[in-house]
Amino acid sequence: MTKLHSIDRAVLPLRADLSIAGAHCALATNSEQIVAAMSRWSCSSPPPSDRTFVLDVFVDPNLPATADFKTETHFRGLHHLVFATIGSHEVFSFDLARRHVAGVVSSMTAASAGFWISHWLPITLGVMGTTVGVIPLHSACLDRGGRGLLLAGVSGAGKSTLSVALARCGFSLVSDDWTYISRNVDTAGTGASRLIAHGLSAPVKLLPDAVRHFPELNGRTPKLWFNGELAFELNAEEICRGPQRAESHPRWLIFLERDSTRGCSFHCITAADARQFFESSAERLPDQLPGTTATRSATLEAIASCPAWRVRSGEPPEATAQAIANFCERN
Numbered sequence: 641m642t643k644l645h646s647i648d649r650a651v652l653p654l655r656a657d658l659s660i661a662g663a664h665c666a667l668a669t670n671s672e673q674i675v676a677a678m679s680r681w682s683c684s685s686p687p688p689s690d691r692t693f694v695l696d697v698f699v700d701p702n703l704p705a706t707a708d709f710k711t712e713t714h715f716r717g718l719h720h721l722v723f724a725t726i727g728s729h730e731v732f733s734f735d736l737a738r739r740h741v742a743g744v745v746s747s748m749t750a751a752s753a754g755f756w757i758s759h760w761l762p763i764t765l766g767v768m769g770t771t772v773g774v775i776p777l778h779s780a781c782l783d784r785g786g787r788g789l790l791l792a793g794v795s796g797a798g799k800s801t802l803s804v805a806l807a808r809c810g811f812s813l814v815s816d817d818w819t820y821i822s823r824n825v826d827t828a829g830t831g832a833s834r835l836i837a838h839g840l841s842a843p844v845k846l847l848p849d850a851v852r853h854f855p856e857l858n859g860r861t862p863k864l865w866f867n868g869e870l871a872f873e874l875n876a877e878e879i880c881r882g883p884q885r886a887e888s889h890p891r892w893l894i895f896l897e898r899d900s901t902r903g904c905s906f907h908c909i910t911a912a913d914a915r916q917f918f919e920s921s922a923e924r925l926p927d928q929l930p931g932t933t934a935t936r937s938a939t940l941e942a943i944a945s946c947p948a949w950r951v952r953s954g955e956p957p958e959a960t961a962q963a964i965a966n967f968c969e970r971n
Contacts (some may be wrong), residue, residue, distance in 0.1 A: 647711075649668055649696060649729075651670060651698065652668040652669050652670050652696055652698060653670060653826040654668065654669050654670060654671070654672060654674075654675050654679065654799075655667065655668050656675050656682055657682065657683050657684070657686050657722075658678055658681040658682055658683065659681055659682075659683040659687065659769060660681045660761065660765060660830050660831065660840065661769070661774060661838035661839065661840050662691065662774045662820055662822040662836060662838040662887070663691045663692070663693065663765065663768075663769060663772050663773075663774045663818040663820075663822075663939045664687050664689060664691055664692040664693075664772075665681075665692070665693055665694075665695050665764075665953060666686070666692060666693070666694045666695065667695045667696075667697070667698070668694070668695070668697075669697040669698070669699070670698060670699055671699040671750040673750050673751045673753075674697055674756065674878065675700070675758060676753070677733055677752075677753040677755075677756040678756055678757075678761070678956075679888060680757075680841065681761075681866065684708070684784075689858070690773075691772040691774060691822070692739065692772060693739040693740065693741065693768045693771050693772055694739065694740045694741065695741045695742075695743075695764065696740075696741070696742045696743070697742075697743050697744075697745060698742075698743070698744045698745075699745055699746070699747055699750040700745070700746065701747050701748075702826060702834060702906075703729045703730065703744070703745070703748050703825075704729055704746065705748035705749075706858065711946070712726060712727045712728075713725070713726050713763075713848065718753060719926050719927075719928055720735065720736040720737040720926045720928045720929060721733065721734065721735055721736070721891060722734040722736065722767055724743075724763075725743070725887070726749070729746065730744060730745045730746060730749060731743065731744055732744075734764075734767045734768060734814075736767075736768070736771050736925075736926065736928075736929060736932070737771075737928055737929065739771050739772060740767065741764060741767075746913075755841070756872060758842055758843055758968045759844060761840065761842075762818060762840055762842060763819060765840070766818065766923075768845055769820055770923075770932055770936050771924065771929065771932050773822055773823070773836070773881055773939075774820045774821070774822050774923075775820065775821045775822070775935075775936050775939045775940070776818055776819075776820055776922075777790070777792075777819045777820070777821050777837075777918060777943070778792065778800055778817075778818060778918075778921045779792040779799070779815075779818070779819045779918075780799045780800065780802075780803040780813075780814075780815055780816050780817060781813075781814035781815045781819040781837045781839060781890075782803060782807065782811035782812065782813060783811060783812045783813075783814055783885045783888035784810060784811050784812070784965075784968065786888065786889060787888065787889060787891035787892070787968075788814065788837045788888030788889050788890040788891055788892070789806070789811065789890075789891065789892045789894060789964070790819065790837065790890050790892070790893050790894070790946070790966065791803060791806075791894050791896060792894070792895050792896070792917060792918070792942070793895055793896035793897065797805070797896045797897060798896060798898060799816070799817065799896060800816045800817060800844065800845060800846050800850070801818045801846060801847070801850045801853060801957045802957050802960055802961060802964075803844075803958070804816070804844065804846070804850075804854065804880055805853070805958050805960065805961035806961045806964065806965065806971055807880035807881070807882055807897050807958035808880065808881055808882070808958075808961070809961050809962055810965055811965070812882060812883060812884065812888075813839070813844070813876055813880050813882075813884050813885070814837060814838070814839040814884070814885050814886070814887065814888050814937075815837075815838075815839035815842075816844045816845065816876075817845065818840075819837050819838065819839065820837070820838040820839075820840075821835055821836070821837055821838070821939055821943060822835075822836050822838065823835055823836075823938070823939050823942060824836060824947040833937075833942065834889065835872050835889060835890050835942055835943060835946075836887050836888075836889060837887060837888050837889070837890050838886065838887045839884070839885070839886060839887070841876070841884060841886060843873045843874055843875055843876065843936035844873070844874050844875075844876050844879050844880070845865070845871040845872065845873055846871060846872045846879070846967075847862075847869070847870070848862050848870055848872070850870070850872065853957050853958070854879065854958060856879070857872055857874075857910065860872055860874075866919070869922075874971075880960065889945060890946050891947075892946060892947060892948075892949075892968055892971070893914055893943070893944075893946045893947065893949070894948075894949055894951050894964060895909065895914070895917065895948065895949070895950045895951065896951055896953070897950060897951065897952045897953075898952075898953065898954070899952040899953055899954040900954060901954045902954045902955065902969065903952075903953070903955065904951065904953040904954075904955050904959065904960050904963040905951070905952050905953075906949045906950075906951055906967055907949060907950045907951075907952070908947075908948070908949055909948045909949060909950050910948075911944040911945050911948070912944070913948075914943070914944040914946075914948045915940055915943075915944035917943060918940050918943065918944065919940060922936065922940070924957055937957050947971065949967075950961075951963075951964065
């Protein structure tokens with residue numbers, strides 16, 4: 641049985657401000673290892689914004705180690721509360737209304753930098769991001785000269801593989817799977833807003849069949865992830881052969897579809913169809929958060945207003961990437 645804890649912030653003496661994909665996280669913990677694992681997101685002071693959530697993590701040395709946390713994570717929701725169990729002893733609670741996350745982990749989990757960077761921070765932002773105006777979007781994002789390409793598609797369409805190929809032909813990778821979108825409203829009183837697409841600077845994940853396109857994957861062993869998928873995990877600079885960017889401003893929407901025939905074709909799609917795609921993949925929000933629901937709807941509407949195309953391709957990723965790069969140059 642999972643042991644439930646009541647966490648008093650007084651027993652969490654270590655504090656850090658984190659800037660994560662457009663959100664501010666106020667971290668409190670009793671573990672120097674957790675602070676070190678999240679140091680890539682540290683910032684000197686909280687930003688002047690209301691995009692803040694609290695993350696309290698208590699390391700209980702009496703908890704047994706959980707060796708296979710990636711395949712033993714389970715979630716349950718009740719109104720504005722979400723509960724997550726990791727194995728049989730570690731637990732997190734997400735209070736969406738109060739923008740507060742609290743969790744208890746073992747010493748082994750605290751010491752695993754990969755757990756926080758590749759697993760738990762993306763999950764935390766996926767659950768809490770919408771409550772602070774940072775909308776998770778099931779989409780990759782590439783940047784070219786400050787203009788962002790959002791690459792969407794159903795699971796298995798090849799977004800991550802194509803993202804790497806795009807990064808090798810003139811784009812910079814922002815994210816390869818989930819992108820986090822915020823809207824900055826003009827403070828001059830015009831009411832205009834600008835979209836910002838953020839990445840987490842997390843490792844790139846590629847399915848095993850990507851070895852056909854990237855020979856450098858030969859000899860590597862894929863890992864089993866919490867969603868049951870086998871995937872390679874690689875440093876972005878290593879596989880993309882170029883620097884990764886933290887953010888971009890969306891300019892193009894591409895919806896990727898695999899085709900059984902050769903060729904690569906582009907078809908315009910409407911803003912309504914683009915919005916429907918993103919809304920259908922978004923998590924349902926509780927009725928207790930009407931303001932959050934309205935914010936997400938407005939953001940998705942703004943995203944869907946970007947010029948959008950459905951790309952059907954039966955070509956290898958390198959050829960598809962070059963076709964998209966040429967298309968973006970003309971549009």
